[in-house]
């Protein structure tokens with residue numbers, strides 16, 4: 001049995017896939033989640049997939065005393081993978097203080113408690129949103145951080161800075177890796193876990209699968225007048241299982257003492273850009289379902305195109321995304337169908 005890892009937000013979309021990969025690699029996993037945007041049954045599903053039930057604590061990381069209590073109860077945690085955060089861009093514009101309080105306080109509480117308990121390694125969920133619309137594509141980690149388009153995006157920038165400053169002040173006692181995710185989509189090959197948005201999805205992939213399943217009437221494609229080959233926006237979609245594996249590489253790197261500096265940042269994408277219309281085409285091909293969609297106006301705050309230069313992650317983490325856009329859309333479809341059938 002390898003080391004014990006605390007996964008915050010471990011019943012969420014990326015968190016649950018990462019927990020499965022960790023358990024698969026022999027790690028002992030402790031999850032903390034307040035279930036604000038996920039479901040308790042995901043713990044059962046993780047057990048079904050891996051044959052091991054992770055320890056599960058239900059509480060809110062804004063509660064500093066509970067965070068301390070957790071580290072007291074689980075004294076041998078070697079590293080933390082911190083997913084727990086609010087992530088809806090539009091919502092963050094409406095309730096910015098909720099976003100600032102939640103995303104910042106949770107990280108601060110964790111770092112304080114980690115320091116008190118001698119826990120030295122943390123992986124942080126960051127986002128390519130920190131780059132805004134980059135001047136140069138593909139974008140690498142040295143690209144300037146652009147003014148955030150939303151309070152959500154700003155929390156990612158500030159959290160990276162909180163981490164950087166704290167690590168510096170700890171003089172070698174704390175190591176951190178921020179993973180800047182591009183656009184995670186897809187689901188576990190078992191079809192047992194996947195993205196589970198509450199209400200109307202904001203993101204493209206769940207909107208596509210829900211439309212195909214008949215839950216939404218029509219998908220709106222937000223703009224076909226961008227300066228891209230087919231006019232729709234381009235993103236670097238990455239399979240959530242590939243993304244989950246990047247977290248294992250990051251935690252292994254720190255625990256194994258292979259990190260080059262105390263705070264490192266890596267882009268996590270495939271390095272390929274696909275347009276909205278190309279994602280739809282892939283979905284239609286793998287599912288055999290004709291999708292009802294129409295072109296509408298642009299969505300405010302959308303950037304035109306972004307995809308990652310992943311050279312540093314590939315070389316340093318010895319990690320590379322393996323799965324194709326068709327793997328992503330097919331697994332998302334399988335998950336949507338499985339999930340709906342059992343409701």
Ligand code: UD1
Pocket residue numbers: 087088089127128129149153183202203204205207219220221222223233234235276299301302303
């Ligand atoms: C957004 C956030 C990003 C965040 C991520 C996860 C912005 C600028 N970025 O990424 O910071 O980390 O969500 O929550 O908000 N689209 C449609 N129709 C739809 C939905 C989406 O055409 O119904 C298009 C969008 O215009 C975009 C692409 O699909 O071009 C992907 O959109 P989405 O899945 O929402 O992700 P991002 O906006 O890239």
